[in-house]
Amino acid sequence: MNWLIENVAYFDGIHNTCMERGYVLVRDGKIEALGAGEAPLCDASYERIDGKDRLLLPGFINTHGHAAMSLLRGYADDLPLHTWLKDLIWPAEAVLSPDDIELGTELAMLEMLETGTTTFTDMYADMDRVANATIRAGMRAVLGRGLIGFDDVNLEKLAESESFVRMYEGAGEGLIHTTFAPHAPYTCPPDYLKHVITRSQQLAVPLQIHIAETAKEVADSYSEYGKSPVELLYETGLFECQIIGAHCVHLTDRDIELMAEHHVHVAHNPGSNLKLGSGIAPLRKLLEQNIVVGLGTDGAASNNKLDLYEELRLVALLHKGVEQDATAIDAFSALRLVTNEGAKTLFLDPMLGTLQPGAPADFQFIDISGPRYYPRHNLLSHIVYSSHGGDVTDVFVAGKPLFRKREHLTLDKEKVFYNVKRVVQKFPLSQRVNV
Ligand SMILES: N[C@@H](CCSC[C@H]1O[C@@H](n2cnc3c(=O)[nH]cnc32)[C@H](O)[C@@H]1O)C(=O)O
Numbered sequence: 296m297n298w299l300i301e302n303v304a305y306f307d308g309i310h311n312t313c314m315e316r317g318y319v320l321v322r323d324g325k326i327e328a329l330g331a332g333e334a335p336l337c338d339a340s341y342e343r344i345d346g347k348d349r350l351l352l353p354g355f356i357n358t359h360g361h362a363a364m365s366l367l368r369g370y371a372d373d374l375p376l377h378t379w380l381k382d383l384i385w386p387a388e389a390v391l392s393p394d395d396i397e398l399g400t401e402l403a404m405l406e407m408l409e410t411g412t413t414t415f416t417d418m419y420a421d422m423d424r425v426a427n428a429t430i431r432a433g434m435r436a437v438l439g440r441g442l443i444g445f446d447d448v449n450l451e452k453l454a455e456s457e458s459f460v461r462m463y464e465g466a467g468e469g470l471i472h473t474t475f476a477p478h479a480p481y482t483c484p485p486d487y488l489k490h491v492i493t494r495s496q497q498l499a500v501p502l503q504i505h506i507a508e509t510a511k512e513v514a515d516s517y518s519e520y521g522k523s524p525v526e527l528l529y530e531t532g533l534f535e536c537q538i539i540g541a542h543c544v545h546l547t548d549r550d551i552e553l554m555a556e557h558h559v560h561v562a563h564n565p566g567s568n569l570k571l572g573s574g575i576a577p578l579r580k581l582l583e584q585n586i587v588v589g590l591g592t593d594g595a596a597s598n599n600k601l602d603l604y605e606e607l608r609l610v611a612l613l614h615k616g617v618e619q620d621a622t623a624i625d626a627f628s629a630l631r632l633v634t635n636e637g638a639k640t641l642f643l644d645p646m647l648g649t650l651q652p653g654a655p656a657d658f659q660f661i662d663i664s665g666p667r668y669y670p671r672h673n674l675l676s677h678i679v680y681s682s683h684g685g686d687v688t689d690v691f692v693a694g695k696p697l698f699r700k701r702e703h704l705t706l707d708k709e710k711v712f713y714n715v716k717r718v719v720q721k722f723p724l725s726q727r728v729n730v
C-alpha cells in the first residue's frame with residue numbers, strides 16, 4: 296500500500312522545527328518524498344490521507360522493557376528494586392506460562408501502539424511466543440531471551456537464546472531483530488557472561504543488560520569484586536560486544552569514560568528509575584561524552600505505563616531540575632532520544648526514527664485540534680511539553696497501518712482484556728497486599 300498524506304504538519308526527526316503544512320509520500324514501506332505545500336500528482340496506487348488537524352512524526356522507539364510484565368502492572372508498587380524483584384516479581388513470574396507471556400505481550404503492544412510506539416525492546420522468557428505475537432501485530436522489535444545465571448552456568452537457557460537468534464533475526468520481513476540478554480552483573484557472574492559474550496560475537500547481534508541501576512548494586516559489586524559494575528563488565532570482556540546498557544544510573548567518571556571509549560549505548564528509563572527509587576541517570580554527562588542514549592519505559596510493573604510521551608516530557612523536565620539549569624536538555628534533543636537516537640541505541644537502521652526519503656515508514660499521527668496545541672508558536676515544543684499519549688490517532692509500521700482512527704487493525708483488544716482478566720486470577724489478592 297502506498298500513501299499520499301497531504302495537508303499535514305510534520306516533524307521529520309532531523310530539523311529543529313516542524314513543517315506547518317506539507318505532504319509525505321510513502322511507497323513500499325519507506326518514505327518516498329516529503330516537502331512543503333501541495334503534494335505532487337500521484338498515480339492511483341496511492342491512497343490519500345487528509346492530514347487536517349494532524350501532526351505526523353516518527354514512531355517512538357522504546358529502548359528497554361519487559362512487555363509481558365504488563366500482567367503485573369499494579370501488582371507490587373512502592374518498593375525498592377531488590378525487594379520488588381526478589382519478594383514479589385520473581386515469584387509471580389515463576390507461575391507465568393508461555394500463553395500468559397504471549398498475552399501480556401499483546402496487552403503491552405496495545406498500549407504501546409495507542410501511544411505512538413512503533414519499535415520496542417524486550418528482555419523476557421518464551422521469546423518465540425513474543426516474536427510470533429509481535430509479527431502478527433506488525434510492530435518492529437528488538438528481542439532477547441532474558442538470562443539469569445546465578446547458581447550454575449545455565450547453559451540450557453543460553454542454548455535457547457542462541458536458537459532464538461538464529462531463527463528470528465530478520466523475521467517478520469525484517470521487523471524482528473534479536474539480542475542476547477543477560478539480565479545484570481548481579482545475576483550473571485563473569486564466568487557465565489563470558490559464554491554469552493562468545494555467542495553474541497559469533498552471531499554478531501547486540502547484547503542488552505541492566506547496568507548500575509541502584510546504589511545497592513554498586514555497593515555489592517565493590518564488596519564482592521572490588522570494582523564497579525561497569526569496570527567488572529569491561530574487564531569481563533563485555534564491551535567487545537555491541538552493548539545496550541539499561542539504566543546506568545550510578546556511574547563514576549571512570550565508568551562513563553570506559554563506556555564512551557567502548558561505544559556502550561544506554562537505555563535511559565527515567566520513570567522506572569524514579570518509581571523504584573533507584574535514582575536519576577547522569578544524562579547530561581553521558582551526552583557530553585557522545586554516548587548514544589535512547590529512552591525506555593522498562594516493564595509496566597515498574598513504570599507503570601508504556602507511554603513514551605510520559606518519558607519524553609519527564610526526560611525534558613527531570614534533568615533541568617537535577618542540574619538546576621533550564622538548558623540542560625532542550626525539546627529537540629529530548630525528541631531525538633525517543634526517535635532517531637533510539638534507533639541508534641538499538642543498532643537499527645540509522646534512518647529509522649526520521650522521516651526522510653529511504654527511511655522506514657514508521658510514523659504516527661497526533662490530533663492537534665485540542666486546546667493544548669494552541670497557539671502555534673512552536674509545534675515541536677508542543678510535542679514535548681504539551682502533548683499526551685492519548686492524542687495519538689494513527690500508527691504505521693513499514694508503511695502498514697496498525698492503529699487507524701484510534702482502532703487496532705492487528706490486535707483484538709476485547710479478546711486480550713477478557714483473557715487478561717481470566718489469567719491474572721492466578722495471582723491471589725492476599726499475595727498482592729502482603730507486602
Ligand atoms: N525470568 C527469566 C529471565 C529474566 S527476564 C528479565 C527479568 O528482568 C526483570 N526486571 C524487570 N525490570 C527490571 C529492572 O528494572 N531491573 C532489574 N530487573 C528487572 C524481570 O522481572 C524479569 O525477571 C528466566 O526465565 O530466567
Ligand SMILES: [Zn+2]
Pocket residue numbers: 359360361505541593594
Ligand atoms: Zn528492565
